[in-house]
Amino acid sequence: MILQKQLDDKTILWLQHNNQYIIVEPIVAEIASLLNTNTSIEEITTLLSNKVNAPLQEITHFIDDIAKLLIPKVKDDVKKTILKVPENFExxxxxxxxxxxxxxxxxxxxxxxxxxxxxxxxxxxxxxxxxxxxxxxxxxxxxxxxxxxxxxxxxxxxxxxxxxxxxxxxxxxxxxxKEEKEWLGVFHASAISNGKESMLFLGDSGNGKSTSLALLQANDFTCLADDFVPIDSQKKHIYSFPSAISIKKNSLDTLLPIYPELKTSAEFHFKKLNKIVRYLIPNNTNYQQHLPCKALIFIKYEKNSDLQIDEISKLNAFQQLVPDSWLSPISENAEKFMNWFEKLPCYQLTYSDNKKMIETVHKIFNNEL
Incomplete structure (x- = not known):
């Protein structure tokens, strides 16, 4: 089974057999749809030859390549390792x-x-x-x-x-x-709320997601989740997750005046991830909280930069969001996810001035941009 969603001038295809989202040209999506309905390659070649000025052999090879995407890969029969549950735990x-x-x-x-x-x-x-x-x-x-x-x-x-x-x-x-099947996905992001709506902050590691979250929770916002942000399939709400906020070493100078407790917090070295972090307690104690999502913000702290906020294309946002996310393999949920994403405004926010960043987030929540 495949699902399609038009974004800008491209098409998003969801392939059920490997729970994969791929961005393709509309003609590729059309061919995939025909293959999915068991239309023969000969029929598709004839249809395509009326639209594309190319030799029939090239068209056939092109269709064959698309057909290969739709074939489920046979998984190797690997023997599952089973560890015996220990009798005693330290x-x-x-x-x-x-x-x-x-x-x-x-x-x-x-x-x-x-x-x-x-x-x-x-x-x-x-x-x-x-x-x-x-x-x-x-x-x-x-x-x-x-x-x-x-x-x-x-x-x-x-x-x-x-x-x-x-x-x-x-x-x-x-x-x-809620069981796993009742979730649309989980995002590698930070989430805040103003009590009525939520907002997601995304970006590569080191771009300032958690630092921004810590700053915002000290300025009238509530921390919903850090690093692990779940969204449910029924309401399409962002749900609270109770882990602490991970603070990297290079953020301490910014945050110590606000959170002096970080000075004596334990430091954890994660060598495989090449990072050193301390943990900050979130200001949220209502872990039942869930709210609709106002916007996706791709955030980046850039030293000495002027604040810049731009609405970015859905296609650009999708390409950044999906690779770091866990998304449900259930077809109904995949369709709900694409419909939910299509309606969300997406912004790129670059800043160096913390005060201006906080003001801008207020403006987005208040529809003042």
Whole structure:
């Protein structure tokens, strides 16, 4: 199955067999649609020869190449590694989010470092009632994740980010009482709210997403989520995620006057990601909060630059948004996602003056741009 959405002068194709979004010329989308309805290559060649001035052999090769995109790749039958759940864990922590309490058992410091720093602000003493028990354990090559003794998955250590994503997804499911199939996707972004609407900040690592989020939550806005921003399929709302805000070392000079607690915060070195971070507690305690999205802001801090805010093309925004996102593989959700995205205004915001950046965000929320 394929889905199509026109953006600017291009077409977005969604291919169900590998949950892939690709940007193509309208003629490619037309051919893909015909192939999807089992129209023969001979018929498509005849139709295309009336529109394109090219030799029939070239047209046939062109159609063949498009047809290959629509063929599901056969997955190798790889034996799944299964790690035995350990009898004893070195660490047990309890995290309270809304009315949900999650116990997390970590086998060692390695697993603890992957998760605990982001959720340390939610830690409570051992409660009488525990809603879920997560277990995280690894060996020399793999890491596993279980909930209430049921194995969720096992990953190779070089794919540890997939484990972290699944761990966060389970938290989202549990605190918002929605299964994975009820989410459109999760964005690698920061999200704020003004109490009525939300706004997403996106950009490459180091562009200032989390720093901007920290500045904005100190200036009348609420932090909804940092790095892991879920959107549901029913309301198309941005939902709260309770992790701390990750602050890189080069942002400390800017943020220390506002958050003096960062001076003595623990510092964490993530060598594989080549970054050193401290964690800032978000100003949100209502983890049930969910709000419609006002706009997508592709943000970039650039030293000594004048503030510049421009609405950018949907195509440009789509190309930046999708590669870093987890998007639902369900066709109904894929269609909802493309329809939702099509209606959103998208901006590029470049700044060096924090005050002007904050003023501009206020203006976008208030329709004053």
């Amino acid at each position: 660490y047990n922590y309890y995290y309270k989010m809304n009315n949900i309490t999650i116990k997390v058992s970590y086998l060692s410091d390695f697993e603890k470092l992957l998760v605990h720093p982001k959720f340390a602000h939610l830690e409570v003493q051992e409660p009488l009632n525990i809603n879920y028990h997560y277990e995280v354990y690894s060996n020399e090559t793999h890491i596993s994740f279980s909930i209430d003794k049921k194995v969720i998955n096992t990953w190779e250590l070089n794919e540890v980010h997939y484990f972290q994503g699944k761990f966060s997804m389970k938290i989202v499911e549990h605190i918002h009482l």
